[in-house]
Amino acid sequence: MKRFCFLLASLLAAATLIATDAGAGKKDDTLVWATDRDNPIADPFYINTRELVVIGHHVWDTLVFIDPKNAEIKPLLATKWTWVDPTTLEFELRKGVKFHSGKEMDADDVVYTFNHASNKDNAIANFALLAWIKSAEKVDGGKVRINLNRPFPPALAYLAGIGFIMQKGHYDGAPVKPDGKKDFGAVKANGTGPYKIIEVKPGEHIRMERNADYFKDGFKGTPSISKLTFRTIKDTNTRTAELMTGAIDWIWDVPKDQAERIKANPNVVVENAKTLRVSYLQFDANGVSGQKYFTDKRVREAVAHAIDREALTKNLVGPASVVAHSPCHPDQFGCSTDVPKYAYDPAKAKALLKEAGFPDGFEFDFYAYRDREYTEAVIGDLVKVGLKPKLNYVQYTAFIESVHKGRATVAHGTWGSNSVPDVSAMTAQFFANGPDDLTKDPEVIKGIAEADSITDPDQRKAAWQKVLARIAGQSYWVPLFTYAKYYAFSKDLDFKPTSDEIPQFFAAKWK
Amino acid sequence: MLAFTAKRLGIALLVALTVSLITFSMIYVSGDPAIAIAGEGARAQDIEAIRKFYGFDRPILEQYFSWLGGALQGDFGRSFTLRQPVADVIAARLPVTITLGALAIAFALLLAIPLGVLAAVRPNSIADRFALTVAVVGQAMPTFWFALTLILWLGVYWRLLPITGSDSWLNFIMPAIALGYYVTPAIMRLTRAGVLEVLSSDYIRTARAKGLRPMTVLFKHALRNAIIPVVSLAAVQFGFMLGGSIVIETIFQINGLGYLAWESIQRKDLPTMQAIVLSLSVIYVLLTLVADLLNAFLDPRLRVT
Numbered sequence A: 001m002k003r004f005c006f007l008l009a010s011l012l013a014a015a016t017l018i019a020t021d022a023g024a025g026k027k028d029d030t031l032v033w034a035t036d037r038d039n040p041i042a043d044p045f046y047i048n049t050r051e052l053v054v055i056g057h058h059v060w061d062t063l064v065f066i067d068p069k070n071a072e073i074k075p076l077l078a079t080k081w082t083w084v085d086p087t088t089l090e091f092e093l094r095k096g097v098k099f100h101s102g103k104e105m106d107a108d109d110v111v112y113t114f115n116h117a118s119n120k121d122n123a124i125a126n127f128a129l130l131a132w133i134k135s136a137e138k139v140d141g142g143k144v145r146i147n148l149n150r151p152f153p154p155a156l157a158y159l160a161g162i163g164f165i166m167q168k169g170h171y172d173g174a175p176v177k178p179d180g181k182k183d184f185g186a187v188k189a190n191g192t193g194p195y196k197i198i199e200v201k202p203g204e205h206i207r208m209e210r211n212a213d214y215f216k217d218g219f220k221g222t223p224s225i226s227k228l229t230f231r232t233i234k235d236t237n238t239r240t241a242e243l244m245t246g247a248i249d250w251i252w253d254v255p256k257d258q259a260e261r262i263k264a265n266p267n268v269v270v271e272n273a274k275t276l277r278v279s280y281l282q283f284d285a286n287g288v289s290g291q292k293y294f295t296d297k298r299v300r301e302a303v304a305h306a307i308d309r310e311a312l313t314k315n316l317v318g319p320a321s322v323v324a325h326s327p328c329h330p331d332q333f334g335c336s337t338d339v340p341k342y343a344y345d346p347a348k349a350k351a352l353l354k355e356a357g358f359p360d361g362f363e364f365d366f367y368a369y370r371d372r373e374y375t376e377a378v379i380g381d382l383v384k385v386g387l388k389p390k391l392n393y394v395q396y397t398a399f400i401e402s403v404h405k406g407r408a409t410v411a412h413g414t415w416g417s418n419s420v421p422d423v424s425a426m427t428a429q430f431f432a433n434g435p436d437d438l439t440k441d442p443e444v445i446k447g448i449a450e451a452d453s454i455t456d457p458d459q460r461k462a463a464w465q466k467v468l469a470r471i472a473g474q475s476y477w478v479p480l481f482t483y484a485k486y487y488a489f490s491k492d493l494d495f496k497p498t499s500d501e502i503p504q505f506f507a508a509k510w511k
Numbered sequence B: 001m002l003a004f005t006a007k008r009l010g011i012a013l014l015v016a017l018t019v020s021l022i023t024f025s026m027i028y029v030s031g032d033p034a035i036a037i038a039g040e041g042a043r044a045q046d047i048e049a050i051r052k053f054y055g056f057d058r059p060i061l062e063q064y065f066s067w068l069g070g071a072l073q074g075d076f077g078r079s080f081t082l083r084q085p086v087a088d089v090i091a092a093r094l095p096v097t098i099t100l101g102a103l104a105i106a107f108a109l110l111l112a113i114p115l116g117v118l119a120a121v122r123p124n125s126i127a128d129r130f131a132l133t134v135a136v137v138g139q140a141m142p143t144f145w146f147a148l149t150l151i152l153w154l155g156v157y158w159r160l161l162p163i164t165g166s167d168s169w170l171n172f173i174m175p176a177i178a179l180g181y182y183v184t185p186a187i188m189r190l191t192r193a194g195v196l197e198v199l200s201s202d203y204i205r206t207a208r209a210k211g212l213r214p215m216t217v218l219f220k221h222a223l224r225n226a227i228i229p230v231v232s233l234a235a236v237q238f239g240f241m242l243g244g245s246i247v248i249e250t251i252f253q254i255n256g257l258g259y260l261a262w263e264s265i266q267r268k269d270l271p272t273m274q275a276i277v278l279s280l281s282v283i284y285v286l287l288t289l290v291a292d293l294l295n296a297f298l299d300p301r302l303r304v305t
Helices: A002-020 A050-059 A107-117 A155-162 A236-245 A256-262 A297-306 A309-317 A346-355 A372-384 A396-404 A427-431 A442-451 A457-474 B002-029 B033-038 B044-054 B060-072 B086-121 B126-140 B143-157 B170-199 B202-209 B214-226 B228-244 B246-251 B257-267 B270-298 B300-304
Strands: A030-035 A064-067 A072-075 A078-085 A088-093 A133-140 A143-148 A195-201 A205-210 A227-232 A250-252 A268-283 A363-368 A388-393 A410-415 A477-490
Touching: A030 A236, A050 A155, A050 A195, A050 A205, A050 A227, A064 A155, A072 A078, A072 A155, A088 A107, A107 A133, A107 A143, A143 A155, A236 A250, A236 A256, A236 A477, A236 B143, A256 A268, A256 A477, A268 A297, A297 A346, A297 A372, A297 A477, A309 A372, A309 A477, A363 A372, A363 A396, A372 A388, A372 A410, A396 A410, A427 A442, A427 A457, A442 A457, B002 B060, B002 B270, B033 B044, B060 B270, B086 B126, B086 B170, B086 B214, B086 B228, B086 B246, B086 B257, B086 B270, B126 B170, B143 B170, B143 B246, B170 B214, B170 B228, B170 B246, B202 B214, B214 B228, B228 B257, B228 B270, B246 B257, B257 B270, B270 B300
Parallel strands: A030 A227, A030 A250, A363 A388, A363 A410
Antiparallel strands: A064 A072, A078 A088, A088 A143, A133 A143, A195 A205, A205 A227, A250 A477, A268 A410, A268 A477
């Protein structure tokens, strides 16, 4: 028995030694961040996940970068840019920038990148976001032009989002798949960014290391933390447990109840930060679903007055959430909040319904797909003024199909704008006569077409202001609130969340 | 024994074939696989191209035999999302799952058999009640909850064991306990019942009458016979653990076959899904076969049937 106890004790001692040495945190100068998603390859063009957008901005650089504080465009690989005409953008490139391969970046690389990405046959995952590019051409060694299919003023914002510059010929050596097509995503990563990829282990991790040759005085600065590791940990509880033991340093998308509980841990900092995602109610304003109630403006206004949006943001979403008044995120360029507003006023809602001929309310189809607790709070408010929504809570694909096919009388949706901080990334998605547009108001459609052909920022803002005022005035939507998400990270880490949901680990430091 | 082995082998082969056929037809039951792979918003010509590429336009039996032919030669096709041959992926992940399953069943046997014997030797005593409590708790507690409790105490509060990964053997301790504990009750109850029954049989009375030591009677004469059904049960449970470790592998982030199955379903990675189901069922069939043969070896009477 004695011997057994001794054995057990030594085993546990050995276990303790190994368990505490996880290769993360300040002492190892390694920032380990984890999410639930597996990222089997490390190429931001060929896998459509948030993690690869984040890794993209650490391993690669874009021509320009958006300052998340004010949505202003800042120079990165390009030092200057000009609109030659509404369909031609010219960039002057930074000199002395090197790829991780050692080759200096020049106009040929930029031309190669955009000609590859804008070619539909190359099938980049986010093709739709760069589909406005017609071609790219070299002006001289330090200058390139991007030609557009059509005038597209938010072009710079999209380039800043996913226009990662690859080295000329990067995809030439891609292995060939059995179907004869090239497997572009399998090519080893090579960017100009502040970190380089060291190892990709599908299902487990992607390891990165600081790029010692990263160019000085750029918007991203000089990275301070020497190693960066992304880890896949599926289970939310396990991720939280690993954060508490210090085996990982950073997580996000922490559920509200858990976030409040781990706040008590002295080794962890919890922060609630805004995101670009907006929650909204969309009406079948033309009555195509067969239920014609919402063709009446008074009924739509009644819904807007019936919902206590302030309470929703405070009690359910989180402190960083704000009430939305326009069908876009207030942080997006051109998203004016100076529009007609509808205060919480159930009495007025009831009066409007009575005026419209529905003193006892009516029954209608209500579709939703995400965050059921938010949907139920909204429904609760509608029931209070006598409305009788019939909830169809479905998967996203079924939800979007019900909107496109005109089955949804009212849809409770959300939109993250692909992190593009420009009003057109959201409002044009839903009001410019596309499949998501249930309003099809000719005045709005014309207004958006006009606003999105103006390249001068101030004039464009003014044109958008008119569009947004018209939408709010007609109450085509009830914009509800902006999303906020919880971040939790090691107290040793000096990190600031940004609303673009691209965590800037290159700017993070150990305290 | 030879005839018995041949017969069992034949049955096992038939079962494996049937499973492979069911596995294969499954993808058609769940809807047009080409549409599923193409995903949302795919154009009709994309779907048609995928149908051609994977050969979904051929008759289903023809597809089945060409797949089976490949599978017999170890060629399960290529995983589209992992960008590797499926056989390589499975070869890399299977040892992890087998290690986990073996450790879990070892844990379960080490806990269950002594408890079962103890309970049988002193039926209705405090020891029996204790064993019963352990069994009921094991059966009643959801695996994921037990796993999280282990993480909380051994990983977070006491910092004794690493929580995630499969780098060292220490990573396997918590998952093996969590996975093994669930099957402990069944093995324990079966051991108890078996030993109890054997202990009241004539030959045990004879052995005792001969003046053999109680321990010799218990372990050499009683347990050996009582353990026969336990062997079958343990083999079946081992198979169950290989397939049923999805939850445990996900919670502890162990890169094994169960976790791969979950990921493949999410990504609609059909070749990988098929290969996993087939490998697991073949292992399961093999284990049952081994259990049958082992039983026949332990008890010659079984060879007749």
